[in-house]
Amino acid sequence: MAGRFLNLFKPLGRILPEIKSPERKVKFNEKIFWTALVLVVFLVMSEVPLYGIGSDISDQFGALRVIFASTRGTLMELGIGPIVTAGLILQLLAGSSLIQCDMGKPEDRGLFTVASKVFSIVLTGVQAGAYIISGMYGTVTDLGVAAIIIFVQLIAAGIVVMLLDELVQKGWGLGSGISLFIMAGVAQNIFWSSFSPSTGLFVGALEQLFANTTPPFTMFDWVVGTQSGIYPSLIGLIATVATFLIIIYLNGVRIELPMSYAGYKGFRSKYPIKLLYVSNLPVIFAAALFANVFFFSQLIWSTSNPTNSNMWLNWLGTYTIPEGGSATPTGGLAYYVTAPHNILSVGADPIRAMVYLGILVAFCAVFSLIWLEVGGLGPSTVAKQLMDSGMQIPGYRRSGRPIEAVLKRYIPVVAVLGGIIVALIAGIGDFFGVFGSGTGILLAVGIVYQYYELLMRERAAEMYPAFRRIIGE
Numbered sequence: 001m002a003g004r005f006l007n008l009f010k011p012l013g014r015i016l017p018e019i020k021s022p023e024r025k026v027k028f029n030e031k032i033f034w035t036a037l038v039l040v041v042f043l044v045m046s047e048v049p050l051y052g053i054g055s056d057i058s059d060q061f062g063a064l065r066v067i068f069a070s071t072r073g074t075l076m077e078l079g080i081g082p083i084v085t086a087g088l089i090l091q092l093l094a095g096s097s098l099i100q101c102d103m104g105k106p107e108d109r110g111l112f113t114v115a116s117k118v119f120s121i122v123l124t125g126v127q128a129g130a131y132i133i134s135g136m137y138g139t140v141t142d143l144g145v146a147a148i149i150i151f152v153q154l155i156a157a158g159i160v161v162m163l164l165d166e167l168v169q170k171g172w173g174l175g176s177g178i179s180l181f182i183m184a185g186v187a188q189n190i191f192w193s194s195f196s197p198s199t200g201l202f203v204g205a206l207e208q209l210f211a212n213t214t215p216p217f218t219m220f221d222w223v224v225g226t227q228s229g230i231y232p233s234l235i236g237l238i239a240t241v242a243t244f245l246i247i248i249y250l251n252g253v254r255i256e257l258p259m260s261y262a263g264y265k266g267f268r269s270k271y272p273i274k275l276l277y278v279s280n281l282p283v284i285f286a287a288a289l290f291a292n293v294f295f296f297s298q299l300i301w302s303t304s305n306p307t308n309s310n311m312w313l314n315w316l317g318t319y320t321i322p323e324g325g326s327a328t329p330t331g332g333l334a335y336y337v338t339a340p341h342n343i344l345s346v347g348a349d350p351i352r353a354m355v356y357l358g359i360l361v362a363f364c365a366v367f368s369l370i371w372l373e374v375g376g377l378g379p380s381t382v383a384k385q386l387m388d389s390g391m392q393i394p395g396y397r398r399s400g401r402p403i404e405a406v407l408k409r410y411i412p413v414v415a416v417l418g419g420i421i422v423a424l425i426a427g428i429g430d431f432f433g434v435f436g437s438g439t440g441i442l443l444a445v446g447i448v449y450q451y452y453e454l455l456m457r458e459r460a461a462e463m464y465p466a467f468r469r470i471i472g473e
Contacts, residue, residue: 005099006111013114017159019166026171028458035173035180038164042181045075045160050153052146053137066440067287069185075157078127079185080178082158083165084288086119091285091374117162124158125151127295134299175454179447186436186444190240193232193435225342225433233342236433240441243429247445250275250421255410259391268394271386273410275418278371280446282364282419283426285371287439289363290337293317297334298327342433357427361420368419369412377415379407 026034046069053073065071070079090112093099101108131154132140132147140147165177173180225233253275260268297317305313308331317334319327329335336355340346346353372378383404386392393403422442429438436444 005093006101006108006115009111009114009118012118013110016114016117017163019163019170019172021170022172031172031174031458035168035175038168038173038177039180039184041164042069042076042161042177042184045157046071048075049073050075050077050137050150052143052149052153066185066189066437067182067284067443068291069181075153076161077131078124078154078158080161080165080181081288081291082123082127083116083120083162083178084284085292086116086123088285088288089119090116092370094374120162121155121159124155128154128158130295130299134302174458175447175451179443179450182440182443183447183451186440189436189440190444194237225344232435233433235343236435239429239432240434240436243425243434243438243441244445247425247442248449250425251446251449255414257406257410258394259386260394261390261392269391271391273414275414276422276446277411277415277418278368278377279450280422280443281371282367283422283439283442285367286360286363286423290360293337294329294334297329297332302327339427339430339438341430343431346431353431357424360427361423364419364423365416366419368415372412372415377411379404379411382407382411 050073065079068079068081068084070076070081090099094101094112101112128151131137132143132150137143137147137150143150161177161181165181167173168175168177168180221233223234225236251274254272255275256270256272258268259271294317298319300313301308301317301319304310305318308314308318315332317332318330319334320330321327329338336352337359339356340349340353383401386403393406426438426442429441431438434441
């Protein structure tokens, strides 16, 4: 039975919008169609401007937008941030046993989904209200009725994004809507960073090298980057390619445990434990946590501490607004959970870079362990799955305990090690100024790899129906 906390959401499950699971087997080509349609709707929403805002609004969260698939001043202003944050909160509560939830039971899974929806809508409202109150679109007095219209648009867009994600996850599409949106956002960012002369980015930076600008743009600026981080650099381009190759290689590193089938003597197999066992989820959770620290510290600063004179609030974050720019963290917790954007920024404050990397590594390691139980990837759960499928470890009696004991030697260690590795890749990638941010590249490659495996499995199941029994569909 679900715990008391989740039971509170049972009445809300009847009124919340919901995508019904397909009552038939959805064909592979049909899944491709729905996945493509969801992606098109997302991209269109990313281009539709919010009604009631000016065209000169500042972008205070530029570095975070890639990760959360958000676009400034559009219906996708909040992106997937509220959905990811809601999931993070509930998973932490479930992982720490503060709420009772057995993901093996359909009723608990359903209530957990309802709770996630409610939290997502609430957090969408909170963030939308905070954006308006903080003056991102102008003062509330100047906006007038437009403030309410903007709020309603952001709430409606948040619900649509939630339903698009649910449409894909319920089996109509392939993979996860959130993963699809992240991948699209990162790909778009990398493309524009490489080939957009009109915005003065990488190709445009090369153009600036030969133009008579003030101050002059030098070869050093093109190769290494500028202190402001406006222009992507040649080192950033090289680091982007290198990061892609490293992540692709690490996705193939695994430990293989010998297994045998109890019902078929002499038939041997292997159970793979990937180095990146929990994939890129720890980085998503850490990025969501850091983004919310940055967002709410800036909100508190703009409303209660604009002069950085409150000693206690300064611990949370201090900011400055350069001429013609947006609020930039200069101290406090917000400063140390924001990644330096290139080598020059790391050299200007190496202590900040090391503290940021240390915090990122610590949180990714912790989130990796939490996700083992929340995501059903722990040794006990995997041992039960292997037993149910008729597999055993050669040389051990056919029982769940020996399998679980062997898995406990590997899975927790590999999960933590994988979490640390992805944190180092994401953090160091940011230090070199990779296009799309280190975290963004890590997520994009991991998602593409997952989609490749999913497409191959779906295609095989479509061609050979008997294969579905092997993969458990």
